[in-house]
Amino acid sequence: MSVVDFARFVDELATQSGQAILPFFRTAFATEDKAKGQAAFDPVTEADRAGEAVMRQLIKRTFPDHGILGEEFGAEDEDAEYVWVLDPIDGTRGFIAGLPLWGTLIGLTRQGVPCYGLMHQPFTGERFFGDGQAAHYRGPHATRRLRTRRKADLAEAIMATTDPRLFGEGSDREAYGRVERAARLARYGTDCYAYSMLAAGQIDLVVEAQLKPYDIVAMIPVIEGAGGIVTTWEGAPAAKGGRIVAAGDRRLHEAALALLNA
The missing domain is CATH 3.40.190.80 (D-Maltodextrin-Binding Protein; domain 2)
Structure with a gap:
């Protein structure tokens, strides 16, 4: 299966995880400190775990031979040809402060090399995705190709x-x-x-x-x-x-x- 064939599946992962995470945003929810006072505050919430659990279930059901590395539940079959690399809420500090500067990161590696990735911000309805050869944005007001700015200085x-x-x-x-x-x-x-x-x-x-x-x-x-x-x-x-x-x-x-x- 080519990387292009994964695009629709990644969109579904984003949709399902967004539906699990978004009900927690700007509400009262439990927060734990993964650092347990030994280092800088490293929060994890019910929303983090809910989002990753949904993605793991869908990956295992659809691609049982793929590996998974997630922030909340660790690694499974890391030596597989394809490994999904998941961060259900990147920017948890912003999330618990009610700021929309967070997103769900869904990455895919093939033989250890990143080959597809998507950042989903379900509150704003934005998706940024690419395969290393091209990248695109899809949001409520636009769909366009992404291009970096040329600044040398x-x-x-x-x-x-x-x-x-x-x-x-x-x-x-x-x-x-x-x-x-x-x-x-x-x-x-x-x-x-x-x-x-x-x-x-x-x-x-x-x-x-x-x-x-x-x-x-x-x-x-x-x-x-x-x-x-x-x-x-x-x-x-x-x-x-x-x-x-x-x-x-x-x-x-x-x-x-x-x-x-x-």
């Missing part, structure tokens, strides 16, 4: 990160600071929405750290399909997470890497 770039505190207080924080000081504008608290806006040509650069595979795998085919680039700070493939830099222009990516590794 950091001084003209809009950049984003989820939270500068996630870089810690050492060399990673200093490296991030060098990039932010060089940029025109920086925005925080955007999670997966920043990568979607990068693919849409609204944001030019995203710099992150401490990412897990389910935080980034789905966005790689979207950004690459829109003409952008996603790597680690060392310039290596980003599918395993870690310290990530994404840019809409390769020249901007090179400039950011130079500062991050100065």
